[in-house]
Amino acid sequence: METECWMFGGEFEDSVFEEGRERRSGPPASYCAKHCEPQWFCEEAGSSGDAEALTLQKFRGDLAYRRREYQKALQEYSSISEKLSLTNFAMKRDVQEGQARCLTRLGRYEEALETAANLERNATNTDHLTTVLYLQFAICSSLQKLEETIFCLQKLICLHPFNPWSWGRLAEAYLTLGPGLSAPCEPSQTRNRFTSSDRTFKSSDPPSRRSFPETLPKNSELSVEANCSPSQRSEKVLRHPESCMSEETEAVLTETQMKACASLTRTRLLLQLTQSQQTSFALERNLKTQQEIEEKMKGFRFKEKTLLLISEVMSEDIVPEKIKEEVHTEVKCVGSAALAAMLIASSEEFEDKWFKKIKDHFHPIGNPLHTEIEIVA
Numbered sequence: 001m002e003t004e005c006w007m008f009g010g011e012f013e014d015s016v017f018e019e020g021r022e023r024r025s026g027p028p029a030s031y032c033a034k035h036c037e038p039q040w041f042c043e044e045a046g047s048s049g050d051a052e053a054l055t056l057q058k059f060r061g062d063l064a065y066r067r068r069e070y071q072k073a074l075q076e077y078s079s080i081s082e083k084l085s086l087t088n089f090a091m092k093r094d095v096q097e098g099q100a101r102c103l104t105r106l107g108r109y110e111e112a113l114e115t116a117a118n119l120e121r122n123a124t125n126t127d128h129l130t131t132v133l134y135l136q137f138a139i140c141s142s143l144q145k146l147e148e149t150i151f152c153l154q155k156l157i158c159l160h161p162f163n164p165w166s167w168g169r170l171a172e173a174y175l176t177l178g179p180g181l182s183a184p185c186e187p188s189q190t191r192n193r194f195t196s197s198d199r200t201f202k203s204s205d206p207p208s209r210r211s212f213p214e215t216l217p218k219n220s221e222l223s224v225e226a227n228c229s230p231s232q233r234s235e236k237v238l239r240h241p242e243s244c245m246s247e248e249t250e251a252v253l254t255e256t257q258m259k260a261c262a263s264l265t266r267t268r269l270l271l272q273l274t275q276s277q278q279t280s281f282a283l284e285r286n287l288k289t290q291q292e293i294e295e296k297m298k299g300f301r302f303k304e305k306t307l308l309l310i311s312e313v314m315s316e317d318i319v320p321e322k323i324k325e326e327v328h329t330e331v332k333c334v335g336s337a338a339l340a341a342m343l344i345a346s347s348e349e350f351e352d353k354w355f356k357k358i359k360d361h362f363h364p365i366g367n368p369l370h371t372e373i374e375i376v377a
Contacts, residue, residue: 039063041059054083054084054091057080058076058077058080058094058095058098061080061095061098062098065098074099074102074106077098077102080095093119093122096119100112100115100119100135100139101135101138103115104139109139112139113139113143116132116136116139119132119135120132120136123336124333124335124336126339129159129342129343130156133155134156136152137149137152137153140152146173147347150174150177150347151346151347153166153169153170153173154170154344154347155343157350164267164289167263167266167267168289168293171260171263174257175260175296178256178257178260257300259351261302262313264297265310265314266315267289269311269314271293273320310358313358
């Protein structure tokens with residue numbers, strides 16, 4: 001009978017019945033904190049292969065990097081890498097990241113990218129992958145490979161779609177891409193503009209000051225060989241190659257502007273949603289960024305209904321509950337293969353996911369090259 005009435009979980013821990021510790025009378029014992037002298041880790045200590053000695057050596061490498069002694073830091077990191085045990089994965093990741101950053105600073109970009117690619121292949125959770133993508137972003141930015149920079153940001157957004165700063169950086173990258181498209185080029189080069197991995201961008205202007213007003217078409221509709229038959233288009237290219245090239249460039253510029261505008265809109269929406277939870281310098285930065293976005297949006301010269309459509313599309317998945325999940329999400333340890341599946345395979349895949357609805361609205365069915373983004377003259 002007693003067995004039948006026994007409730008699962010109704011038992012007590014033995015500690016419940018233990019007597020509490022007696023409080024010591026008198027003042028508590030004084031606590032003496034350990035004091036470390038500046039650069040205490042610069043002294044050699046222990047065996048060269050000892051774990052503690054390797055940690056101290058890493059501190060020395062970090063200090064050299066902070067002092068901008070990149071060659072010295074690289075030597076420290078490389079020395080550690082040779083002595084590390086195969087099971088010390090955490091230290092190995094830190095050292096490889098240090099090596100990649102030093103190689104970038106020393107102008108050895110290909111080696112830096114190779115090291116970063118190795119880190120990406122061996123990433124086992126979302127935190128590792130996020131760190132690697134930021135590293136690749138830094139390397140590609142230093143190398144001034146704009147399309148690779150954009151792809152890194154797009155992959156970061158796949159992992160963290162509610163991070164406003166990644167969206168803001170992506171918008172700046174699109175803004176930087178625009179002026180480069182206005183340079184004269186062959187039609188075939190224009191078609192491959194977004195797939196070339198060799199093109200770089202160079203400008204003395206900071207990305208935050210880039211805009212499109214001087215290069216944007218002022219007419220409300222742009223047609224790229226839309227109403228011509230194939231033979232008519234070929235004849236037009238032969239007779240007026242410069243005109244066709246200009247039209248195609250204008251269409252690509254307008255589409256790039258649309259992507260930048262959509263990314264900025266998404267940034268502003270996410271900042272507005274988190275604004276109520278922020279105070280002090282975080283709130284100040286938030287409001288300042290929103291103001292900067294407003295100023296940039298004026299340069300696009302889109303009509304109000306166009307901006308409303310973009311805002312509607314870019315806010316479809318923005319729900320407060322999802323934002324909370326993103327902020328408090330746990331690190332996902334899913335393995336390399338599953339992590340790779342979480343990312344996009346190409347920039348086109350990302351743009352189809354986020355911008356396709358906007359492009360479909362402005363590109364009538366059956367006339368994919370006809371752009372109808374309305375622009376205020």
